[in-house]
Amino acid sequence: xxxxxxxxxxxxxxxxxxxxxxxxxxxxxxxxxxxxxxxxxxxxxxxxxxxxxxxxxxxxxxxxxxxxxxxxxxxxxxxxxxxxxxxxxxxxxxxxxxxxxxxxxxxxxxxxxxxxxxxxxxxxxxxxxxxxxxxxxxxxxxxxxxxxxxxxxxxxxxxxxxxxxxxxxxxxxxxxxxxxxxxxxxxxxxxxxxxxxxxxxxxxxxxxxxxxxxxx
Numbered sequence: 001x002x003x004x005x006x007x008x009x010x011x012x013x014x015x016x017x018x019x020x021x022x023x024x025x026x027x028x029x030x031x032x033x034x035x036x037x038x039x040x041x042x043x044x045x046x047x048x049x050x051x052x053x054x055x056x057x058x059x060x061x062x063x064x065x066x067x068x069x070x071x072x073x074x075x076x077x078x079x080x081x082x083x084x085x086x087x088x089x090x091x092x093x094x095x096x097x098x099x100x101x102x103x104x105x106x107x108x109x110x111x112x113x114x115x116x117x118x119x120x121x122x123x124x125x126x127x128x129x130x131x132x133x134x135x136x137x138x139x140x141x142x143x144x145x146x147x148x149x150x151x152x153x154x155x156x157x158x159x160x161x162x163x164x165x166x167x168x169x170x171x172x173x174x175x176x177x178x179x180x181x182x183x184x185x186x187x188x189x190x191x192x193x194x195x196x197x198x199x200x201x202x203x204x205x206x207x208x209x210x211x212x213x214x215x216x
Contacts, residue, residue, distance in 0.1 A: 013103040017061050020105050021094055027053035030087060035078055040121040042128075048075045051087060055109075059094035064106065066139035066205075068093060073110070073208045074123070080116040089113075092215075107215040110208075119207050126204060134185035136194050140176045141167040142201035149202060150209050156198060163201075164192055 032049035050057055056079055058072040076091035083089065089112035097106040113119070129135060141163045148159035169175025177183065182191075191197055 014061055017096075017103070017105055020107075021057075021059050024055065024057055024092060024094070024107075025052055033079070033082065033084065033087070035082070037082070039081070039117065040124055042124050044078070044124075046078075048078055051079070053088065054090065055088050056091040057094065058092070059107075061103075062095055063098045064093065064095035065098070066143040068095060069108075069143070069205075069208060069212075070139065074120075076110045077113070077116050077120045077123075080113045081120060108212045109215055110212055113211065122203060122207075126200065134191075135200060136191045136197040137200040137204060138167065138176050138182065138191075138197075141192065142197070143205055145198065145201045146205040146209055150206055160192065160198070163197075164190075167192055 029049075030051045030053065032047050033051070035044060035046045035048060037044055048056065056072075056075060058068065058075070060068075072091055072093040079087065079091065080089050091110040092107060093110075094105070094107035097104040100106075126135060126137070130137075144166045145159045145163035148154045148162050149156065154162075167175055167177050169178065177186075
């Protein structure tokens with residue numbers, strides 16, 4: 001039966017993933033942190049959970065997306081900003097490798113930070129600007145641009161060409177521009193042409209990229 005074959009393939013993949021994740025889930029989970037503090041004119045509230053004695057860890061059996069990186073990064077920043085006793089300041093993101101057609105495990109570690117408030121303030125300013133008008137920031141395209149610029153050290157023109165492929169898509173993969181909300185905001189314009197896209201991409205993803213380390 002086709003269904004049984006698919007189930008067995010998924011089961012083996014999930015079991016392998018769970019075994020690798022378990023290596024990092026040592027100890028009893030710590031009590032979730034109820035966040036409520038003021039920073040740069042904002043009141044930041046929420047909850048940070050999935051914290052273990054050695055690290056905060058986010059994981060799921062799916063290909064890692066830029067949105068996953070942003071979420072764990074914000075939680076990591078908050079954790080380092082609060083610096084609570086008996087709580088770790090390291091974080092980790094685990095999932096399936098987005099560059100591999102196979103369900104391959106991949107994980108990144110985020111180490112303790114020194115200038116946490118500055119980074120968090122910068123993100124809050126971007127958030128506030130986005131409430132006033134559409135922000136030229138698109139997770140997939142912005143991540144591609146930032147990786148090309150900061151990790152692969154490509155010139156802006158080449159990084160922009162690579163990001164535009166993600167934005168426009170092709171016959172095999174839909175482009176990020178097809179998102180209904182992006183289409184409503186930008187319609188037939190090319191929001192990647194504006195230098196605001198390049199600046200936002202590097203300012204938002206830059207600190208994250210330079211402070212992450214892929215685990216073996």
